[in-house]
Amino acid sequence: MNKWLSSSAMVAALIVSQSAMAASKPTIVLVHGAFAESASWDGVAAKLVKDGYPVVAVANPLRGLKYDSDYVSAVLKSIDGPVVLVGHSYGGSVITDVAVEGTNVKSLVFVAGLAPDNGESAGSLGKKFPTGTLGDALAPPVVQPDGKHDLYILQSKFWKQFAADVPEPQAALMGAEQRPVTAEALNDPSGDPSWKKLPSHFIYGTADKNIPTELHEFMAKRAGAKETVGVKGASHVVMISHPDLVSAMIERAAADK
Template identity: 45%
Template sequence: MTTTPTVVLVHGAFADAASWSGVIAELQGDGIPVIAPPNPLRGLASDAAYVASVAAQIDGPVILVGHSYGGALITVAGTTENVVGLVYVAAYALEEGESLGELQGRFPLSPLVASLKEWTYPVPGGDPAVEVTIAEDAFPSVFAADVPADVTKVLAAAQRPLAAAAFEETAAAAAWRTKPSWALVAAADEAINPEVERFGAKRAGATIVELEGASHAVAVSRPKEVADLIRAAVRATG
């Protein structure tokens, strides 16, 4: 008897677990076990350790799905023993020893970079650290151009900021070297250059699906197509 893997959905920066709502509904409709834990967004090593700890506490096989920055996290956390597959959704697929900034820097910068707003947050025993969000006026075009305006307005207000230090931390491992992977490229992404998504996916040897006209918020705008790729991963590993 085969065990259906549990799907763990890892959101990225400037979003929260609710961004997976449509995908969750699709997977639950097929009886696929799924959870979407909160991503701390405080740093690559600590966030990946958290995701790994979530996966390790699940009985049976796990498929890790990462959106955006979440892709960098599943790349590291995917070395957890019971993880059987990785799915990248408009995401970064890093190499071991590589940072987000380094990978991005090989390609023309996306409009996101000029649209970031800096904030600070307290750090025990040290100076305040910097975190970033997307400026609200730029959020619709950069993050969610194919999402209805009323929904986008809410998403912009509910952003989860990312610690700026996360851009410079390097990946401690590249789980795609030993685990099968799938990748969805959002062809109209203005947050991550689609070339970055394609490059990482090809390097990882991923099974790639590309969605024309899809924004960075592809899990919100095209949940069925995102779920279809995850279903393929579940079928292949279950």
Template identity: 45%
Template sequence: MPNPTPTVVLVHGAFADAASWSGVVADLKRDGIPVLAPPNPLRGLAADAAYIASLVAQIDGPVVLVGHSYGGALITVAGVAENVVGLVYVAAYVLEEGESLGELQGRFPASPLVSNLKQWTYPVADGEAAVEVTIAEDAFPAIFAADVPAETTTVLAAAQRPLAAGVFEEKATAAAWRTTPSWAVIAGADRAIDPEVERFGATRAGATVVEVDGASHAIALSRPKEVAEVIRTAVRAAG
């Protein structure tokens, strides 16, 4: 009896929401592949990974975890769940166990994103204020979504979901790619994460790498068919 088709769980990254996967979801569902695109809390590496791991544990059958950008760090940690059979990194950070986002990024020159972050504050449980960041609206199109129509990037810039700044210092408590097959999509014209950062992490993880020339960081939105095809490959490999 064949194995059930894995459920694809799409984890978005910072400055975006689950709607950024809309084209990928539609493409996969046309093939009858079950898909979930949950909200990413964007509050902390350990907490966000625990949320994704909890969701995965409640899914019957195998799961292929897909992470975009910061979401790649989350699937690296949450992917140790027993029913995860594949990992797909999309223009993503691929961490090693014990490594932080800041440490991985620090191996390479800073991308234009770093100098165009806007700081905000939000209250936390102890009554203190924590810092979160978004991309400056005027810089957002060129940095995040240069190959997306201008009328769309205007909306995306206004609707950004901020990322807690503390995530850059938290260390990954696991590296699921050590025991789980992985694939990686490199956005060749990414200005949010240097493509070299994406290549380094993917190569270190032994991932099967697909490069998409000219693609921006918003590759799931601008090139959904290419992204969906890599995910389908991971689903077939697990089937």
């Protein structure tokens, strides 16, 4: 009986210790981009959770920049304690546009993410370095009842365009399960950017066909990034093909002062 009590006490102490460790670390809020969904963070989230970080993978609505950023801002305000805010692709535009005032966001991580300045959009940024091939890979828009136009990547082109460094069967599932973004969201102008107020980190794949390397480097330099990592040969979904590198950067951002 005493042995059982001792074991129970040890288990209870371990649970309390793990809870305290999680409470002492910032919450990592992950915002997916267009043509993706929250499961695109699975590898990254698994590593972060294993290392004791609380994680929230937000279901980005992909309906419009203000709508999406307001939605994420509301999620942020519901979280106690410090937050590291992470955005992939168009999700980078969303974390750029969030209202960080009144939240505990301490740093930003752009994962193959867009970082527009005031008045810029995803579309206008693409025109600065027009070597991306996304436009040629899109299916005809699907007109919604509200008049907005949903965009999808053609499934036949999804692997090579979006996720060329993951196995083809996995990319085929990703293409089948992709969530559309409205064309309007990609052309909505950004407001006052959060990266002018907070430290930022950038990681991207050098074989990204959605956002060219030159644009990634331009945005990171303009934001005064604390660090910029180009993963050689990685595609637009660097968080899926290289989750350890991405999670390691997020953990470094969690140490920002």
